[in-house]
Amino acid sequence: MFDRKHRIAIVGTGGIAGSHARAVQSLPDRAELVAAVDVDLGRAKEFAARWDIPATYPDLTALLAAEEVDLVHLCTPPSSHVPLAVECLAADVDVYLEKPPTLSLDELDILLAAERKSAAQVACVFQHRFGSGAVRLRELLVDGVLGRPLVALCNTAWYRDDEYFAVPWRGTFDVEGGGPTMGHGIHQYDLLLSILGPWRKVTAFAARQARPTQTEDVSMALVTFENGAVASIVNSLVSPRQTSQLRFDCEHATVELEHLYGYKNPDWTITPAPGHDEVATAWSTDLPDVASGHSAQLAAILDAKSAGTPAPVALAEARNTIELAAAIYASAFTDKPIHRGELAPGTPYAHRMGGPGAPWSQLGRKGTGAPWS
Missing domain, CATH: 3.30.360.10 (Dihydrodipicolinate Reductase; domain 2)
Structure with a gap:
């Protein structure tokens, strides 16, 4: 018997978001999708209609101001992960963060510092x-x-x-x-x-x-x-x-x-x-x-939330x-x-993963010397 349904929002409605929506809907007694967020509001509305999600918002700030959510699935491009996850942590909202969780080791440490100040935690998508x-x-x-x-x-x-x-x-x-x-x-x-x-x-x-x-x-x-x-x-x-x-x-x-x-x-x-x-x-x-898949990890995340235990594949482990x-x-x-x-x-x-730059950064295809754009 589960304690209650967890209210979940998906932020970023591109290709991988469908896997997250499918995972939530595979656990109907434990979770429900309450909102979809995308900077392209039209795309968010199309996604919401496809997955029967009642509300849409153009950004995370609007979502957090309007909705009580238990878990935010961040499915946006990697460069946006840290600022969006930090915003969730500041609001004490848990995060399920798509891979790669951050662009660099330093960014992951920034998230760890934000998590230490929050009542919430971040679980990283490593579903295998x-x-x-x-x-x-x-x-x-x-x-x-x-x-x-x-x-x-x-x-x-x-x-x-x-x-x-x-x-x-x-x-x-x-x-x-x-x-x-x-x-x-x-x-x-x-x-x-x-x-x-x-x-x-x-x-x-x-x-x-x-x-x-x-x-x-x-x-x-x-x-x-x-x-x-x-x-x-x-x-x-x-x-x-x-x-x-x-x-x-x-x-x-x-x-x-x-x-x-x-x-x-x-x-x-x-x-x-x-x-x-x-x-x-x-x-x-x-x-x-x-x-393996998002459904299996999401079930483990909801187990941890119900038990009040650390999130599976928390930031410290993902490091x-x-x-x-x-x-x-x-x-x-x-x-x-x-x-x-x-x-x-x-x-x-x-x-930065690439450090000062890849060895071929000034070379073109097969070393011709013409840089690629």
Whole structure:
């Protein structure tokens, strides 16, 4: 039995907002959509009509003045996340913040400071942590069933054509925060981090292979973890056969996931090491059937709100992921390994994912010297 319905507003009614609306409507006994907000009020009204939302507003300030809301889903472009989230926190309204939560590590620390002054909290959209497969994997590692994690692979091999980057804010450090390292692969390596825990050191490479962007369209990283595990991470937007893959080689089994934008139980496979057939039984026994996605994370957020406990994937936890993103860029652009904690506040790659600029910022396609606009 749930305590009450939580009143939810969606701010920013572009493409990802539909996933948020669908998540709210999947929990009809626990949540209701009461308002949609967009600087394009016509678009907000169209969105509201599609999802049966009773009120629309042209900006967050108008929403907060007119409505009592329990949770604001921020689905706006990344450059607006911090000021809008700070405004919600000042009004003591909880936030569910789309990825990437901030453009930089310094911005995340600004949000953390605002959160400390507020009665509200911010949960970051890292929904792949909440599918039943990921939950079971974490349980089996904690219980020692899988033994120590040794090696992991994390591949986000996606495809985005030039037209995708015609949207002005895409493919920029100052508005989107970065390329696939920030805007695409972050979901997969956040799941990786939720399994393996704090990382220790990263050595990375990034390139602009084909797309007309300021940012990379490919990055690769080798990461070591505090628990001794090692992992490789690939983020690509130039891969025609799209896939999202994670593999965890542990002492007693290999656990693999392959999907694209969201997974279900059949997307996982487990291969026991010789002499450890019991691992397969431990994996499958009474395994719930929960797909990854916004609905699963939203349910966990509402559980936390009802219990008065910290939000799942709160800012302090998400910092581990954002710091890894910053370190990948810092390592790739300086050609040096980066340790966790090395990117001090105010330093170039804490201030901006691209630091002082990508190595190709003054070059054109394939190094011709003609800068891209």
